[in-house]
Amino acid sequence: MPKVRxxxxxDGKSPDDCFNLSTTAFTNAGFSIFKTREIAWLVIAHRKENxxxxxASIGARPPGNCAQVVVSxxxxxxxxxxxxxxxxxxxxxxxxxx
Numbered sequence: 001m002p003k004v005r006x007x008x009x010x011d012g013k014s015p016d017d018c019f020n021l022s023t024t025a026f027t028n029a030g031f032s033i034f035k036t037r038e039i040a041w042l043v044i045a046h047r048k049e050n051x052x053x054x055x056a057s058i059g060a061r062p063p064g065n066c067a068q069v070v071v072s073x074x075x076x077x078x079x080x081x082x083x084x085x086x087x088x089x090x091x092x093x094x095x096x097x098x
Contacts, residue, residue, distance in 0.1 A: 003074040004083040006091055013067045013098050015041040018060035025094035029086070031056055047086075052077035056090060069094070 010018065022043040023033050031045035031054075041060040046053060056073045071094075073087040 001074055001076045002078065002080040002083055003072065004080060004087045006071045006087050008069050008071075008091065010067045010069055010095070010098060015060035015062055015067045017098060018058065018067045018069050018094065019043065021094060021097040022058040022060075025058070025090060025097055026056070028093040028096075029090045031090070049078060049082075054078055054083070054086060056086065058090065058094065 019038065019041040023036065026033060026043065026045040031047045033043065034046050035044040036042070042057060044055070044057045046055055048054070052075055054073060054075045056071070059070045060067045069091070071087050071091045073083045073090070075083060
C-alpha cells in the first residue's frame with residue numbers, strides 16, 4: 001500500500017494549536033473527518049477519489065512551543081505521487097490556518 005509521510009516542525013505553535021485547526025485544514029483540502037483523538041493530538045480523515053479510498057492523518061506532539069507535525073496519507077489504489085500531492089496540500093492548508 002503506497003504511503004506518504006511528511007514531518008515538519010512548526011515554531012511557535014503548540015500541539016493543541018495544530019490539533020484544533022487540523023479538522024478545518026482537512027475540510028479545506030477536500031477530506032471528511034473520520035475520527036479525532038484529542039488526548040493524542042490526532043485527527044484522521046478520509047476522501048474518495050476515482051472510487052478509491054484515501055486515508056490521511058495529522059498528528060502533533062510536543063516539545064513546548066515547537067510542535068512536531070506528521071501528515072500521513074495512504075491508499076491501496078492511488079499512486080504515490082498523487083498521495084504526495086494530497087499530503088503537501090493538507091500541510092499547506094494547516095500552515096495557512098496557523
